[in-house]
C-alpha cells in the first residue's frame with residue numbers, strides 16, 4: 001500500500017457498505033494505482049470494491065475524465081438493459097463518493113474513484129485459452145457497437161493525440177535529441193528500427209485526414225488485460241479501463257488487441273525467442289471481432305486490419321523506447337531497463353508481423369468472406 005495517502009480518509013468518503021477491513025494493491029496496470037478494498041457486512045460476510053488513484057501526471061483533467069466514464073457507462077448500461085443483459089457485471093459500475101460525485105478528491109489533492117468489483121472473472125496478461133481471445137474480440141466489437149450512437153462531441157479528449165502515430169514519432173525524435181539520461185548511445189539499433197519505419201507512422205493519420213476512414217467512438221486501450229473473462233463461461237464479460245474512450249479509429253482497438261493478445265509471450269519478456277505473433281490467435285480474435293463489429297466496418301477498415309496490428313505494436317514499442325530515453329516518466333516500471341525490455345519485445349513482434357503480413361491478410365480475407 002502506498003503510504004502517501006490515508007486509506008481511512010479515502011474509504012470514509014465513498015458510499016461503501018460494511019466495515020472497512022483492508023486494502024491491497026491489485027492488478028498489473030501501467031497507469032493508475034489500483035487496490036481491492038475489503039468490507040465486512042453485519043452478517044460477517046466479506047465483499048470488496050475496486051479503488052483507484054487516478055494518475056494525474058497522465059490524466060490532467062480527472063474531473064472531465066470521470067464525466068466521460070459516467071456518460072459512457074450509463075450509455076452502455078441502457079443498451080445492456082434493452083438487450084436483457086446484466087449491467088452490474090457487463091459494464092463498470094461507479095461507486096459514488098459521499099458527496100454524490102463520481103470521484104473523491106483527497107485532502108492532499110489526489111483523485112480517487114471506485115467501481116463494483118466484478119467477481120468470478122479475471123484479466124490475463126497472456127492468452128491461456130484461444131477461446132478467451134475469440135470472446136475478447138466479440139466483447140470489443142460489441143463495445144464498439146454499443147457506442148456507435150454515442151454523441152462523440154460529448155467526450156472530452158483525455159489524452160490529446162493519443163494514437164496520432166506521427167506525433168508519437170515526433171515525440172520520439174525529440175527524446176532521442178534531448179537524450180536527458182544519456183541513454184541514446186546504448187540503444188542505437190532500436191532507434192534505427194524506429195526511424196527505418198517512419199513512413200508507417202503517417203498511414204492511418206493521413207487516411208483519417210482524407211476522410212477515407214471513419215472517426216468512431218473507440219476504447220483506445222484494448223489490451224487483453226483490459227477485458228474481464230468470465231470464470232464460468234469464458235466470455236469477455238466486461239471491457240474495463242475506460243480512461244481513453246475517445247473519438248478514434250476502429251483500427252486502433254483491433255490493432256492494440258492483436259499486439260497484446262495474439263502473441264506468445266508477455267509484453268516485457270526478455271527472451272525474445274519466445275515472443276512472436278500467433279496466427280492462430282490472430283484468427284481467433286479477428287473472427288470474434290468481425291462477428292460483432294464486422295457489419296459496420298467499411299472495406300477500407302477491413303483492408304487495414306493487418307496493418308493496424310503492426311502499427312499499434314510499433315507505436316507501443318516506440319512509446320516504451322521514448323519513455324526509456326526520457327527517464328521512465330510515463331509507464332510504471334518494476335525493474336531497471338523495464339521500458340527498454342518492453343520496447344525490444346514489441347519490435348521483435350513487429351518484425352515477426354512483417355514476415356507474416358501476407359498470412360494475416362489471407363486470414364482476414366478468409367474470415368470476411
Ligand code: ADP
Pocket residue numbers: 026027028029030031032033034050092115116117118119122123225226240241242243
Ligand atoms: P490501469 O489503467 O492502470 O491499467 P485498470 O483500470 O486496467 O488500470 O485496472 C487494473 C486491473 O485491475 C485490471 O487489469 C483488472 O485486473 C483489475 N480491475 C479493474 N477494474 C476492475 C473491476 N471493476 N472488477 C475487477 N477487477 C478490476
Ligand code: GN1
Pocket residue numbers: 028029030031032220221223226241243244256267316
Ligand atoms: C497502458 O493502462 P494500461 O496498463 O491498460 C497504456 C496503453 C499501452 C499499454 C501498454 C493510458 O495501458 O496505451 O498500450 O499500457 N495506457 C495509457 O501495456 O497510456
Ligand code: MG
Pocket residue numbers: 029030225226241
Ligand atoms: Mg488497464
